[in-house]
Amino acid sequence: MTAQDIVAVRPDARPAGDVLLRATDVTKHYTLSRPRRTLRAVDGVSLEVRTGETLGVVGESGCGKSTLGRCLVRLTELTGGTVEFDGQDISTLSARRLRPVRPGMQLVFQDPQASLNPRRRAGDIVAEPLLVHRYGDAGAVRRRVAELFDVAGLAAAHLDRYPHEFSGGQRQRIGIARALATDPKLIVADEPVSALDVSIQAQVLNLFADLQEEFGLTYVFIAHDLGVVRHVSDRIAVMYLGEIVELADTEALFTAPAHPYTQALLSAVPDIDDGTQTASRERIVLTGEVPNPVDKPSGCPFRTRCPYAREICATERPRLTATAPGRLAACHFPLTG
Structure with missing residues (x-):
């Protein structure tokens, strides 16, 4: 991916909003047996994400960036620390109390094929969060799914197709449509273009940019491709061995790194x-x-x-x-x- 491949580039200046997401000393440790040891996947990460911005998270494979993304949306339970979303501490909320918070934060996965149920039609996959959160009757859900397909650049005529009948880029668009279904404020995108061809990467990145402009979305964009991160991020956090070693505005970081x-x-x-x-x-x-x-x-x-x-x-x-x-x-x- 090069700068020339990306048509819609990051705005030079985006107004900074209030803090939407705040992580304080977030840790995620796994206990290994034989012998008994502790794997520190995320080790004391603190950061803030402001409304309407894109925070890029980069680092080598295994540095803990994907685990951090899952911790931020409580898809993975925290070992320690706190996560505040939209002014509410969600770190220790039970599943029942977390349920009304879930629509506001969604995740787009790295592998679009693995993230979609191969036995369900695309329209049913996108409709699932609407049904879980009781969006409306069957007709309202069907209309909403058709709208989401259109927003994601998919044809409504393909609602009844199965995931294997789509290309890789189209499958990722289905995942994006599913993430948009509940009108989220925050989307954590976990390497959303790394499994796609370069030309398709550009299309999906343009879609992310368009959706942010249209809906005022906030992104945590996890990637290992620094060229991609530079063009989509307002700020970048660099991770190493489960820790953030540098956090800076994008152009400042690329011009003169401090770490x-x-x-x-x-x-x-x-x-x-x-x-x-x-x-x-x-x-x-x-x-x-x-x-x-x-x-x-x-x-x-x-x-x-x-x-x-x-x-x-x-x-x-x-x-x-x-x-x-x-x-x-x-x-x-x-x-x-």
């Missing part, structure tokens, strides 16, 4: 001659393997691969603190320039 891990990630992005770049980045090759989240290094989790690590990095865990206006980094020696 060595972010610097290394950006150096791996191919340069694109679009008439705006002034210099090419030097390729940074990290040495060593990503540490096991079951046995994280002491101090800074990135220190075993960091070219700038010093003694304090092995003994003291850096806090996510402000290094510049609009930028947070978890590093004892943040980069400058």
Whole structure:
């Protein structure tokens, strides 16, 4: 995916609204047996998402970004910390008390084929959340499903088709239509285009942009493709070993990363001659393997691969603190320039 592939680009300035989603010290640990150990998938993440913005979440495979996305919508139970949605703490709500909150937050999954029931027709899949939340009678539900198909760029004539009769891009549009069914305020998109061909990725990304403009949606956009994230996000959170190591406005992060891990990630992005770049980045090759989240290094989790690590990095865990206006980094020696 390149900048040229994406027709609808992120607006340069989108008004910042009130905080819609706030996560504070969110953790998700899994207990492993034989021997008994703890896997820290998400380890103390704090962030805020404002109404109408897109927060991108990036990082290597296994860094915990998908688990974080599921925690934010309570699809996965938290081990610790709190999540507030629209001013309400939803961290410990029972299933019954969480039910009226569910329509406001939805999730679009990575694999459109795996996320759709192959035994159900597309129209029934999109209708399911409407029936669960008692949208109306059968006629109202049918009309609403036809509207959602149209909004997602699908033909209403295909309501009775099964998922295998659609292309990959069309299946993802069905997933998006299902997510829109309950008029959500927040959509967590978990790598929604990574399983699609490049040309189809552009179409789906344009659809996300159009829907945000039309319905005022708020996105948490999880991806590993930095080129895609740059064009859809207002701010970006960089994750490493279950922690956020940098959080900044998109262009500020790409122009001058503050964390060595972010610097290394950006150096791996191919340069694109679009008439705006002034210099090419030097390729940074990290040495060593990503540490096991079951046995994280002491101090800074990135220190075993960091070219700038010093003694304090092995003994003291850096806090996510402000290094510049609009930028947070978890590093004892943040980069400058």
